[in-house]
Amino acid sequence: MAFAASGSYLGRILSRHTVVARVASSSRAAVCSAYAHPSLIPATCRNATSSATLNKKGPATAKSTRKVTKPPPPPKKAASRTPPKKTTSPEMETALHAAETVPPIDHLAEKPSTKGTKKYDELSEEERVKEFERMLALSDMMPMVDPWGQDILDTLDVMIPYPVSYTTLSKDNYARIKANMSNKLKNFTALSTLTNLNAVPLVDLGSGSSLRAKLRETIKALDTQSTKPDSLLASFRQAALEFYQELNTAVATRNDKMIRKCTTFDYQNQCLELVKASRTKNPKGRYIWQLHRTVDPTQVVSLRVTEGYLEAKEPRFGNRLLIHALVKFDTEQSLEIYSDRGVALHTPAPEPNYMVDSAEKLENWRVPAVRRRVTEYLVLEKRGWVLGPWVFREQIWPTP
Template sequence: MASGVSRTYLNTLAHAQIGFLSPACSSRAIVSAAYRRPYATAAVATNKNRPPVTAKKTASTEHLSSAPSPKVSVKTASRTHVAATGPAAKAGAKTAAVAATKPDPSKPKVMTENEQMEELDKILAFSKYMPTADVWGQKVETLDVMIPHPILSSGHQLDGLRGRWSQFWKNRLNDLKNTTSMVALASHNALPGINTANDRFLKKLFRWPFYTFGAKSTSPTSWLAPTRKIALDTYLQLNTAMAKNDSKEIKRLASNSFLTDVLAAQKKRSSAYTYFWRFHREVNPTQIVSLRVTEGYLAPDDPKFGNRLMVQALVKFDTEQSLEIYDRRGNALHTPAADAAETPSGVVPAEKQHVVQYLVLEKRMWYDGPWLIRDQVWEVNPRRAA
């Protein structure tokens, strides 16, 4: 949504979805599969560096191909031949050949599979000779989490039958990846608050399918119920810290681009005002709509804590909240609630707001640390975006 580790390698690791691999497969197999899979970020970066081809430019150069070639006399042609084969032409051709071999700095370098494997070997050697260095804690890009949209909803318009059919299969692919991610977490006994280490074959055969298909369930008995509670607690703590301008707590609960954006917004906030953020209720239960799991710890030896998995969950928070703002004299600067009355302490309740947010939470299971909010995803109507 990242010191000595290549960003290309880490971006490739971030897109190695365990949904297409067996949870019991080796690290080498996962890395090899990651190298073979293309990822969209490099393609987007390449397309951004290419100048757009407009209809106007195409029309202006179209006549060049259809124009008749001019007549050239024998004398003129001989001079042209001498000029084209002379020393100046050879020097120019040599210069052009050298320029063609130089890499274009505007285009991202695409590493071959052998180069990526060599880089992985260097990282493994570095982690062996420098055991105190954290080579597996580098920043990675957000995985391919997505917001599933109902194909018949009037609030999210889809263009025709083809758009609905495409969205239907996107939703099914998201469900498949959610299920495989749940299986990976259960196989490693990595579900918070759930113990699956002692489950026998019959329980895995009959009980696991019932729970692994319930990644988006909001039932209090689902396997992800403790994880949803952790996500909501993290959300409340972060919003409270943002209102108090507690940068230390913000850095403890946020990371990556989300942390950068929050800290930038905090710097622009005036110190002459005091903020109070209040959580009132959940309009709808907190829900994990998209779950991705990949193997992020690739050292030969198992981690001393937890397991090798890195988890990213797209969580939907549908809440009712309010924000109070006061100046140095205690005057309320916010919109008061309709039935608000100033309390003896001078507090004026603010108007409640219905807020829906999609936040990506990340947990690297080999660390004994909190879940971190690393990115935010916005729901976009494709018809409006077009």
């Protein structure tokens, strides 16, 4: 078989390297005839005729051919016992040491459980410092991850104002009046902070305001609970009512994606549980929720801000503030429930003509439901460093 003359892969490899093998005389002649010029013929091939001897017992061998032995394999290197050279900086070593107890990314992406978790007020001073160091270490090691974007375990100290009587003198009444005054003072401080940073929701105060304009805005900040159309939080109150309608509509239509967009933390779990219960009881049915009117104007009864973004660098967007606003919704609404065959499962309204909204014409197949007055206190959350909407965080009930 002529390896050099053939076009096979093995032939090309052998012709590229001067490997001398033990072959038969006929094969050697074929190899020598494959070269085009005598000068290109190797010496072993030119002397093959004179030096080869025939042997009946075995194939012909060349006397001038040296036996090429296969080199022994290189010895295996022993594993080095010396530790590898460190390539991290001292700052990174400090961050890695501080982040030894930081949970993995998969754990951070999960919903944190509040069972067995200490609240911030229950942590000691040493535990608070360690928690802060973990957050800083995480932000240094993974700049693409926002450690400050995790769920806030505790709501800020928002409160529902107590009903008080200024004509009755008692210890409990005095404590309620004191708590309400403290709430108003904190509201003023929070709204003043937002005004100074030009971070009032849905309001652009501008950076070059005159002294008179700033004084006017400071006076408006004195009454955070105002429901006037020209108050600083008028646009936010209107937007909060729209968010409220979107959330209730999403729960009625079982829109899980919209619920996750409008809610966070425990309140999101509550809304998803309602949707799950409705699917269990009436899997193929239909729910229609309607907001007919607002009995009392939407009101911000408590407002708190704090610095939630503690990174040394400034946030890429917005500001460092975490805002919690407790909003009162006093509305009149109804809920219609139908089976998969269109049978009404709710209590029909005694006066159908009154229950029909004037703005929307009711379909012939629909059965108006009884309107009910619903008063809810919901906490809305906004992170100033995140480009995202306001979300509902928690529902608070008034003290009986």
